Amino acid sequence: MKDQTEIAALMAEIGARARAASADLAIADAASKRAALEAAAEAVWAGRGEILAANARDLDYGRDKGLSHAMMDRLALDEARIQGIVDGLRAVAAQDDPVGEVLAEWDRPTGLHIRRVRTPLGVVGVIYESRPNVTADAGALCVKSGNAVILRGGSESFHSSGAIHACLVAGLRAAGLPEDAIQLVPTRDRAAVEAMLTMTDTIDVIIPRGGKGLVGLVQRDARVPVFAHLEGIVHIYLDAAADAAKALRVVLNAKTRRTGICGAAECLLIHRDIVDTIGRDVIRALIEAGVEVRADAALQGIAGTVPATDEDWGREYLDSIIAVKVVENIDDAIAHIRRYGSNHTECIVTEADAAAARFFARLDSAILMRNASTQFADGGEFGMGAEIGIATGKMHARGPVGAAQLTSFKYLVEGDGTVRA
């Protein structure tokens, strides 16, 4: 462990290198960036043995530390997950280059021609926890969007992230791009995180990717702008006009497909008119699927439920547990979500267009769904390739954060000696 002064000097050095690399990367051509990501994908696949060995060391460390099942699941790699990383890198490589894209253009009566074009943000700082694949996803999306990136992985995934990072750097080298474009903080010391949060001269935006504790720390202490990725306290509302089969299918998938992801449903709200029909069937199916159903008073007559307490509303379980509540009407459901939600993803199951329109208009979550599983809340599923995460703030980036969301823009204005009257 190094002392604070050494960490501060190390981080300042990393910041300066990132800033320098970002100037080159911002004007790198699309082919070079693509080549770097393709070479990185090959390096990851070729180096899967080393990556799995590094991951085994991290898993030992995690077991010793007594990580939760959900955390260990996020940390673990196998050949299929490495294939997923490779596919992710290739998918981002194949995407259109966002830099220089003309977002809008128009002429003015003065004779000016104005274009708004995409530009990189500069330097992105990513602070994450146990998932080692974030190293590859974040690195790839930043390179694609012309940003240098400083990655600060969790101490749990220290070795796995290091092994993946080496492959990304090999890709940059192969394509003739600056190796400092993707840097991984080479220490587990928490002081490195504190330093990143105040590096306003060298980091343009911080993206925290992890649990409530990490995101809260970042939001409280950061002087650098933050793309907040809060918890996914995901609600599904079964409307009076819900279709029974769709309700069953959507709720089961949203809760059980994978419980540890931020798009997993955590709370089910049921319109009182359908409690004894669709509601009962859905709850029974959840229980049969092994889900612990924490039900409010009105539902406790259903066999197998356990009583919900006040602490169950607004809670992110990331586990095989769901809170269930009866609501009087759609406005009651909306009020509950406004009070307890985290502005991540919510779903209404209904055949009534007016109900869906009301739900869509009166809630302001980053993602609102109708008759679809909330597990679709994902950059890949949205067609953005990989994602750094799902932003729940309202500023700049929102919802899945892919390469295009890591850009800014500038105006290019052309005249012919044109002056203002």
Added chain:
Amino acid sequence: MKDQTEIAALMAEIGARARAASADLAIADAASKRAALEAAAEAVWAGRGEILAANARDLDYGRDKGLSHAMMDRLALDEARIQGIVDGLRAVAAQDDPVGEVLAEWDRPTGLHIRRVRTPLGVVGVIYESRPNVTADAGALCVKSGNAVILRGGSESFHSSGAIHACLVAGLRAAGLPEDAIQLVPTRDRAAVEAMLTMTDTIDVIIPRGGKGLVGLVQRDARVPVFAHLEGIVHIYLDAAADAAKALRVVLNAKTRRTGICGAAECLLIHRDIVDTIGRDVIRALIEAGVEVRADAALQGIAGTVPATDEDWGREYLDSIIAVKVVENIDDAIAHIRRYGSNHTECIVTEADAAAARFFARLDSAILMRNASTQFADGGEFGMGAEIGIATGKMHARGPVGAAQLTSFKYLVEGDGTVRA
């Protein structure tokens, strides 16, 4: 003057009212918002006598305080400027409503249909200085974009802003919209500004509009996100391939049309190959127009120039003064602008497409121009109606900030019982 506790309570009350009003305004229909702005425009014109009387009180106060010429010019209203305010309100009223606009929509192979639609940000805080018209511009743009706004005008424009604010509230009332949608902080106490900067629960974004001191204070102390509006240290580069007539026309307009606005040119960079031809003519014309030309060593042979010092690079005069420097080539010009600029607006005068492309690619100011006066750096001139200012940051809003730039977005996803594999 109230004490700190009273100010804190007052601001908390204003914040809570704004948050409540924003929920109504977010779902207000386009016709109501338009009617409110049209009624406000009528009220301003009908009330111009009261507004001018209030402005006279502010001008007396400003004279007593010894405000600079530039500040007094910003503060002063006359019937023509009030007509400008009325026109601005009507122009924003006539714009398309940004809220609900579908920014993109696409289908996924899973059967999902995804739309990205514009939503209001929520509550905007605007902190400004002497220009009373900001009250109307900011109020109108926030209403148009479905945001509630808390306006904190400068102490210099206290009475003028109050008189204009009363007209805006009359407009809201006439249209049946919540009067709390546009609030003006009713005290000159600086503690109100401090309070706004930390009201993270009730203010979604702060827009500082004013000098270096104000913007610096806001950037340093704000916990609420900020759309930074730094100084306009605007550069014009006369390339080796500049057209003589365009260079003369553009530079004179950019410097002299109005010296107190942020788009006014402050520094002229001249390629050494044209110093003795175009450069000399432009400098002579500036001097004839009454501009003080602060020239670097290479130019001091030109009669009427005064020597520039190191303090002249990167300086915003907002006055009839310009710094002039000879550069070796375009990269030298770009390096100077990167070092001393404020990422606001820069212009290249050239007939060479390659030079323009290089200037556009390698600089990252919010606005880059070719052969056009930098005084076009203005939301109205860009076709956005009124503007709250020119953002120089890279996050969320950049360049002229009109109604569309005061929005966020959300994703609306529709399926048919669609689940994730």
